[in-house]
Amino acid sequence: MIIILLKVLLHVLLELLLLLLLLLLLLLLLLLLLLLLLLLLLLLLLLLLLLLLLLLLLLLLLLLLLLLLLLLQLLLLLLLFLLQLLLLQLLLLLLLLLLLLLLLLLLLLLLLLLLLLILLLLLLLLLLLLLLLLQQQLLLLLLLLLLLLLLLLQLLRLILLVLLLLLLLLLLLLLLLPLLLLLILLLLLLLLLLLLLLLLLLLLLLLLLILILLLLLLLLLLLQLLLLLLLLLLLLLLLLLLLLLLLLLLLLLLLLLLL
Numbered sequence: 001m002i003i004i005l006l007k008v009l010l011h012v013l014l015e016l017l018l019l020l021l022l023l024l025l026l027l028l029l030l031l032l033l034l035l036l037l038l039l040l041l042l043l044l045l046l047l048l049l050l051l052l053l054l055l056l057l058l059l060l061l062l063l064l065l066l067l068l069l070l071l072l073q074l075l076l077l078l079l080l081f082l083l084q085l086l087l088l089q090l091l092l093l094l095l096l097l098l099l100l101l102l103l104l105l106l107l108l109l110l111l112l113l114l115l116l117l118i119l120l121l122l123l124l125l126l127l128l129l130l131l132l133l134l135q136q137q138l139l140l141l142l143l144l145l146l147l148l149l150l151l152l153l154q155l156l157r158l159i160l161l162v163l164l165l166l167l168l169l170l171l172l173l174l175l176l177l178p179l180l181l182l183l184i185l186l187l188l189l190l191l192l193l194l195l196l197l198l199l200l201l202l203l204l205l206l207l208l209l210i211l212i213l214l215l216l217l218l219l220l221l222l223l224q225l226l227l228l229l230l231l232l233l234l235l236l237l238l239l240l241l242l243l244l245l246l247l248l249l250l251l252l253l254l255l256l257l258l259l
Contacts, residue, residue: 060209
């Protein structure tokens, strides 16, 4: 009886051990399923990140192309503006030169007129002197001389005033030329500053995009490391399963021996 009881107890113990092993196997299988699900999720995340990277690269390329087009357009506009400014400068210079030539011609004409008037007055004086000498009227001669001198002085004053006005006009024109040139230079400097600011903005955008890409690459690397860790865990679980299977085989062999 004792032997029978011992055999029954051994059978019960073996059954309990088998149940425990089966439960362990079930747990391990569940863990494997969970790990597989995690691996699938990680793979999906990797695919999504890769797609995002591709999209970002495409967007980056599009932005670069757009920025290059904008830069080319700005450069073309700047060149056109510079050409227009140069043409305007040349036209202004030509106009000023023409004005100067006209003023010089006017001055020459005025000088010639002045000389002609002086000559006429001298001729008149000579004629009057001759007439008065002939008539021997000295007082009338003096009066006429004084009147002629007054006329000459007034004419000279008028001519000098006209010359002064012309010279003032010339000076004003000559003063306006540097002011125009300074304005043009200021406009050019402003355009250059705007272009530099645009280039700096473009560089900042490129740096931001590069940083975003680097961060995405780091995330990909981290996900790859997690995948490797999960694979290692799967391998360990598989080894445990193999060990449990070996234990089950040993227990079965023991049962067979006991029977």
